[in-house]
Amino acid sequence: MAVANKESALWRVAKDPVSRRKLLAVTGGSTALAAFLAACGSDSDSTTTMATSGGGGKSGTEKFGKGDVGILNYALTLEYLETAFYADVVKSGLFKGSDLETIRKFGSEEAEHVTALTGFVKQLGGKPAPKPKTEFPLKSAKSVLELAATVENLGAAAYLGQAPYIKGASVLSAALSIHSVEGRHAAALNTLLGESITPDGAFAKAAPASEVLKSVEPFIVG
Amino acid sequence: MSDQILVQPELADVHIDVDSDDLSRSEVILKGALAAGAVYGAVMVGPFVGRALAMSESGDVGILNFALTLEYLESTFYREAKTRAKASGDLKSLIELVGRDEDEHVGALTETIKKLGGKPVAEPKFDFPYSNTAGFLKLAQTFEDTGVSAYNGAAPQIKSKEVLEAAGSIVQVEARHAAAIRLQNGEEPSPVAFDPALPEAKVLKAVEPFIA
Numbered sequence: 046m047a048v049a050n051k052e053s054a055l056w057r058v059a060k061d062p063v064s065r066r067k068l069l070a071v072t073g074g075s076t077a078l079a080a081f082l083a084a085c086g087s088d089s090d091s092t093t094t095m096a097t098s099g100g101g102g103k104s105g106t107e108k109f110g111k112g113d114v115g116i117l118n119y120a121l122t123l124e125y126l127e128t129a130f131y132a133d134v135v136k137s138g139l140f141k142g143s144d145l146e147t148i149r150k151f152g153s154e155e156a157e158h159v160t161a162l163t164g165f166v167k168q169l170g171g172k173p174a175p176k177p178k179t180e181f182p183l184k185s186a187k188s189v190l191e192l193a194a195t196v197e198n199l200g201a202a203a204y205l206g207q208a209p210y211i212k213g214a215s216v217l218s219a220a221l222s223i224h225s226v227e228g229r230h231a232a233a234l235n236t237l238l239g240e241s242i243t244p245d246g247a248f249a250k251a252a253p254a255s256e257v258l259k260s261v262e263p264f265i266v267g
Numbered sequence: 268m269s270d271q272i273l274v275q276p277e278l279a280d281v282h283i284d285v286d287s288d289d290l291s292r293s294e295v296i297l298k299g300a301l302a303a304g305a306v307y308g309a310v311m312v313g314p315f316v317g318r319a320l321a322m323s324e325s326g327d328v329g330i331l332n333f334a335l336t337l338e339y340l341e342s343t344f345y346r347e348a349k350t351r352a353k354a355s356g357d358l359k360s361l362i363e364l365v366g367r368d369e370d371e372h373v374g375a376l377t378e379t380i381k382k383l384g385g386k387p388v389a390e391p392k393f394d395f396p397y398s399n400t401a402g403f404l405k406l407a408q409t410f411e412d413t414g415v416s417a418y419n420g421a422a423p424q425i426k427s428k429e430v431l432e433a434a435g436s437i438v439q440v441e442a443r444h445a446a447a448i449r450l451q452n453g454e455e456p457s458p459v460a461f462d463p464a465l466p467e468a469k470v471l472k473a474v475e476p477f478i479a
Contacts, residue, residue: 150455157460201439208435209428221419222461224435228442233456235443242447243364247371249439251432 104210105254113216114171116207119254120220121162121174123200126261127155129179130196139186148193151230158223165219178267194234198244199260201227202252277406278305278413280396283340291388292323293336300337300417309412310459313420320424327430328385330421334434335376337417339390341410342369347395352403358451365407365444372437379433404452411445414438 109118131152134140140148166173183189204224211217228249232242243249273279278301283294296319303315320330345366348354354362377387397403418438425431446456 151457154457154460161461205432205435205439208422209432214423217423218419219461221422221435221438225415225419225438225442226457226460228439229446229449229457232443232446233450236447236450241364242361242443243368243440245436245440247368247440248375248433248436249443251436 282394317420
């Protein structure tokens with residue numbers, strides 16, 4: 046409920062163009078993120094055909110395990126990252142009241158994804174990926190919010206990128222179910238920042254694993 | 268249905284009509300999906316749709332036609348809302364944005380069905396039960412949540428990887444719409460971490476009346 050509150054301090058900052066420019070300067074410091082954002086630029090030609098990259102080739106998640114286990118472990122790594130990020134944000138003291146509640150809620154949903162994905166990997170006889178050590182730049186409420194939006198938009202694109210490679214129907218169902226939750230988080234954060242809820246237009250873009258992993262590299266320290 | 272306590276009663280009052288006599292399978296499934304949503308809540312729509320599409324054995328074209336029927340519903344809903352919802356400010360812009368996206372989904376699904384050698388379903392007529400901004404917003408939220416659940420339920424039935432990826436790129440946009448509309452309603456953008464899995468027996472019970 047918290048996010049909708051347009052009277053919140055966060056919302057006012059988000060709507061202020063000066064703060065927005067400052068924030069862009071801050072987040073521009075991360076080259077990987079900047080590169081990712083450029084790669085995901087909204088250059089959709091809005092045609093009426095459903096352009097796809099197809100499901101051929103490799104998922105790019107082989108280093109996390111074979112087949113669906115690899116994909117699930119890749120997703121698990123990203124969910125660990127998101128969970129740790131929100132936990133750090135809660136601890137940072139940058140947010141209060143309803144904004145803090147929203148962050149807690151998103152964080153708890155990511156933690157549920159971690160649990161579910163871990164269970165799935167085990168069910169398939171795989172070994173769950175280890176929790177990565179992470180570090181995030183938490184300078185101001187505004188920059189944190191922008192980073193959160195970037196991470197969630199990236200997460201949604203990452204799930205979309207894996208969907209065509211998933212073999213098991215129940216794994217696909219679970220991944221799709223998480224995918225749309227990531228999309229909801231992304232849109233809510235974009236709304237707070239005064240950004241478009243659908244930055245890719247009417248058709249969301251998928252991100253390949255290589256691109257996603259490169260983007261999150263700066264936050265993984267061990 | 269009138270004896271039952273409805274979780275999402277507004278769905279029970281949505282009417283879908285076609286000009287021709289032969290009600291298409293897609294419309295039957297959509298009517299069933301809305302009924303399942305009315306009785307059990309939007310979370311039931313996905314399992315219902317997945318089961319119904321699996322039973323209808325109409326392949327990717329059938330699934331795309333179901334999606335097209337759903338997008339026709341949404342597209343008509345937002346087109347009407349531009350005047351009927353009496354919206355202003357942020358909500359007015361949101362209605363325009365979402366409406367544009369749904370129109371693009373209709374166009375893309377129509378083209379894709381043709382490309383696969385199928386025949387796109389005709390646009391049904393819809394009747395939406397609301398009379399003010401609040402009523403519009405309530406229905407919009409239910410439709411978007413229903414849409415997300417429906418696509419998530421349908422997607423695992425898709426055979427072609429290309430069609431699956433395309434459906435995925437649409438459902439993410441529906442999820443984004445759902446979050447934005449929920450914020451307008453002062454509701455949590457993502458009420459649950461997952462679409463809950465429902466027992467097969469419950470799903471079958473809901474599906475049976477609608478699938479001949």
